[in-house]
Amino acid sequence: AQSVSQHNHHVILSEAASLELGCNYSYGGTVNLFWYVQYPGQHLQLLLKYFSGDPLVKGIKGFEAEFIKSKFSFNLRKPSVQWSDTAEYFCAVNAQDGGATNKLIFGTGTLLAVQP
């Protein structure tokens, strides 16, 4: 069965610090990869996605993620965080297994708190 692991459950950073959130998945086939963000009081929003091609993908608000197939990883990065990046971040995967179901498997989330 597919699964997604997010190693950091709670991260606290000061403004301007660099961010890297880990995400590993278990599935041997082709996958689509996503990072979603949930700001306080708001619903889940797509931050970025990877389907194919360049493994370094750029998303909104200066975020980027790198797909490393050999490591089954899709880590999220931002060079300099802002207080407004305080949110919960979810990594998600769906498998391109020939089926028609667009079923997302989510990690448990990482709560990021940025201190001004």
Add this chain to the structure above:
Amino acid sequence: ETGVTQSPTHLIKTRGQQVTLRCSSQSGHNTVSWYQQALGQGPQFIFQYYREEENGRGNFPPRFSGLQFPNYSSELNVNALELDDSALYLCASSLAGTRREQYFGPGTRLTVT
């Protein structure tokens, strides 16, 4: 462009009761997925609807059921509520296919006492 909407925002039910949650998909989207998000967890896939039929199901018992209507809106029904059903229920809409991003609604917070 209208986003995904869900109703009600929150509700409280008693163990053993039944509940219906509603979702209106984003304009132009024909696929609706439902997820359960327990406290401190990531969303878990319940099922997906496409063309008014269930198009995939997660590891949830049959007392979780759904409907999709011709206008692509959807309902999630849960019978015989249990305390562990307390969670945030999220609806997401998309176009059909796996290479499609899903757009989430604000969720319905269900508390079972």
